[in-house]
Amino acid sequence: MNSGLPKRIRFTLMLPVVLILSAPVQSAxxxxxxxxxxxxxxxxxxxxxxxxxxxFQVxxxxxxxxxxxxxxxxxxxMLSGxxxxxxxxxAGMSGSPVYVDGRLIGAVAYGWAFSIEPIMGITPIGEMLEILERPDAAAHTSIGGSTSSLEMQLSNVFSTIPEGLDVGQMQRVKTPVYMSGFSSEVLPGLREAFASFGLLPVQGGGGTDESLPEPTLEPGAALGxxxxxxDFNMTAIGTLTHIEGDRLVGFGHPMLFSGSTRLPMTxxxxHDVVASQIQSFKLGAAVKQVGVITQDRAPGIGGVIGKEAEMMQASISVRSPNRAETFExxxxxNRELSPLLIxxxxxxxxxSAEKARGEATIRTTLKLQIDGRGDALEFMNVYAGSRGLGEGVMGVTRPMMFLLTNPFEKVRVASAEFDLTIDETIKAARIESIRLDRSRFEPGDRVGLTATLRPYLRESFTVGSSVTIPSYFREGMLTLRVSSARAHLTQESxxxxxYFHVNDLDALIHVLENEHRNDALIVELLANRPGATVNGIEVSSLPPSVMVAMKGSRQSGNVRPVNQTVVSETIEQTDYVLSGQQIVFLSVGKEDGAIRFGPGQSGPGAKKK
Known part of the structure; x- marks a missing residue:
């Protein structure tokens, strides 16, 4: 990065629409x-x-x-006035242009925590103008996807220092982010996430308000x-530093260190300046979209007047006994911030649907349309308990978080639809015991069972199911496992x-799409037979010769041995979020066949028939 002036200063004629939006600007x-x-x-x-x-004076x-x-x-x-x-x-002064003898030297951008006097750091204009030399991002560019790896690494390193604790560390002047539609309960999490970017969340005024007086785009004007x-809004507001034709620069420091981007510029x-002993800040609001921010670099942000932004479409539908609302x-x-914001x-x-906390059952659906992936991905689940709402929020957003932050490929989500149905009762049950329909088994037999479920604050009830012993299984011991989705996940890991050590995006999507719902009763027969996972996909009951060949693979990490394989499985959907599991050991193909319950378990089917 060169601190001197750029080799050439471009003078571009404004489009007619731009002439309405910005004041005539002469070469500074x-x-x-x-x-x-x-x-x-x-x-x-x-x-x-x-x-x-x-x-103000400088x-x-x-x-x-x-x-x-x-x-x-x-x-x-030193600033004064x-x-x-x-x-x-x-906070909000970032980008304020400074002139000496009528000549532009740069933008106010840095300072020191808890300083008594306003001694500030100014980013030289020569470094900022290099942003104008960069080509615009393509319309499909994903913020965070094209970030310079060095810039992102530096941002992550700097963010590990607790902000405000090291008084000798020069820091970016905070950029206030005005929010509307968000509840106060989410502020602590947002504040923590924004801190590493030098952003300050402020409630109120996040959306555009065209009833306010329309400002002129000129050096020193507020820039959003x-x-x-x-229905939800967030706008970061700083100051415009310099305009050349239809291009401009501002802030004097990065906002998200995103490199090429395409965000709405307003x-x-x-409204006023709120004076504070901790951090004074401007209280403002966006007025009107006038273009797009195309660059977010170390010396500042750059934008183009008159162009359109490109963002991810999302909708949230919430249904409760008292209300049904859809928010667009x-x-x-952004890989890091998008999941948190959603x-x-x-x-x-x-x-807003009048259910903040307490006992609840929440059914969730997420539909993700990913560019280049054909049909939309769909994820459904259900959560219940005193923490059901929190678990539901984490669960319904989890697939998007994994996909956006995956280390394999850039994922561009075209649209996301969240659907949540809330019932103000706990529909949860524990797997209490199981009864088998017999105690002796032969290959090909159907194993009938009855599971007793104990609901929360209700009487027990039973659910019937069955699973078939494969005809090729001649003689030996099988493990019958009846489990909830969470217990099943623990055992499978x-x-x-x-299976869970994925090596590509397809494998990650496969794992996410095949997760069992929390209201599923999972009935499985497992045999102590060798198998393997190949690139995360399970291959069961392999002959010894094949296992030897696979173990001799010359590529590390693609084959992992499995000592127990699933030979039969049945899934029963219930109306309850289940917990717990029951395990029974079956002797197959023996005259003195017997069943044995797992440690600490007993049940009505423990006796021979």
């Missing part, structure tokens, strides 16, 4: 950092109230060479970037760990 005279001297006086531009651009203190790495300089300056004497640095829009109105929104595409929206949707 630029001042290189090499020409700055201590004691020089300057002026900054930003909005403190409404849409009027106010000025005194140059020096230049910090190589502040964040080779050839990345920061101009050190109303209201900075009482507020100090203000929408992360979510629709004008913004500032568009969400940014999770927060789902929680807020449930709270021990029996076939290779």
């Amino acid at each position: 005279s630029l001042l290189d950092v090499s020409e700055l001297r201590r004691g020089m006086q300057g002026v900054g531009r930003t909005v403190f109230r409404g849409t009027r651009i106010d000025t 005194e140059i203190l020096g230049v910090l060479k190589n502040a964040f790495g080779p050839k990345t300089n920061i101009i050190l300056a 109303d209201p900075l004497e009482t507020t100090g640095g203000i 970037v929408q992360l979510i829009r629709g 004008t913004a109105f500032i 929104m568009e969400v940014l595409r 999770q927060s929206a789902v929680v807020s949707s449930i709270l 021990k029996r076939i760990p290779g």
Whole structure:
């Protein structure tokens, strides 16, 4: 990154629509950092109230060479003027342009936690203008998908330092993110996630409000970037630094370190500045979409006026005994933040349906339309208990989280539909015991069983099922396992760990799509026969010669042995979220055949018939 001025400054004619949105802009005279001297006086531009651009005074203190790495300089300056004497640095000032002798030197962008005086770091304009030289992202580019690996690694390293605790660490001036539609219960999680990006969540004003006075796009004007829009809204607001034709730069530091992106860019109105001993911030709202943010880099963000944004479509339907609502929104595409933002929206949707916590049963459905994947993926489940709502929110968003954060391929979700049905009772039951219809078994026999289920605060009842012994199983011991989905998952992770160690996106989708629902009663017969998982797929009951050949594979990690295989399985759907399991050992093909219950278990079928 070069701290000097770019080799050429482009002057592009605005489109007619752009002339309406922004004031006529003449070429700004630029001042290189090499020409700055201590004691020089300057002026900054930003909005403190409404849409009027106010000025503040700047005194140059020096230049910090190589502040964040080779050839990345920061101009050190003291700011003054109303209201900075009482507020100090203000969240939302990021990008405020600073001029010395009428020439642009850069944008206010950095500061120090708990500083008594507003001594700030200014990103040189020469570094910011390099953003304008980058080509626009393609319409399908996914935010976070094209991030420079070095930039993301640096962002992750910096985020491990507890913000505000190291007073000597230069930090980005916080960017307020105004939210509407979100409940206060989700704020702590959002605050923690946003902290590593230097974002400050602020309730209220996240959506566009075209009834507000429309600002003019010019240096010093408030500039908004929408992360979510629709029934839920999030808009980050900073300051516009410089315009060239239909292109602009702002903020003076990264917002999400996303590289190429395509987020809605808006004008913004500032209601006022909220002074705080911890962090003063501008209280604002987006006014109107005017273009798209195409770059999110170390020296700032860059946008194009008049272009359209591209976001992920999502809907959330919530049904309860008292209410049925559907919420529509568009969400940014980001591997880390998108799942959290959607999770927060789902929680807020449930709270709006008048059911915050307590006993509940929640049935969930998620439909994901993924580009290049044909039919939509569908995931259904049910959760119950005092923590049922929380488990439901985590469960219904879990497949999207795994898919978006997978390490194998970029996944572009075209649309996501969440459906949640809430019943204010607990429909949960424990598998209490099982009874078998006989005690002696031969190959090919049908094993009939009756499972006794104990519902929460209700009388026990029974569910009948059966499973067939394969005719090829001649003689020996079989394990009959009757389990809930959660108990089954625990056992399977021990029996076939290779199944859950996926190596590609197809295997991940296969595991997610084949998870059992929590209301399923799973009846299985298992034999102590060798098998294997090949690239995560189970291959059962293999001959010894095949096992030897597979173990001799020259590729590591693709074959994992399995010592016990499932030879027969039946799934019974119930009306209850089940827990627990019962295990019975069956002797097959022997005259003195018998059944034996697992450790700590007994049941009505324990006696021979």
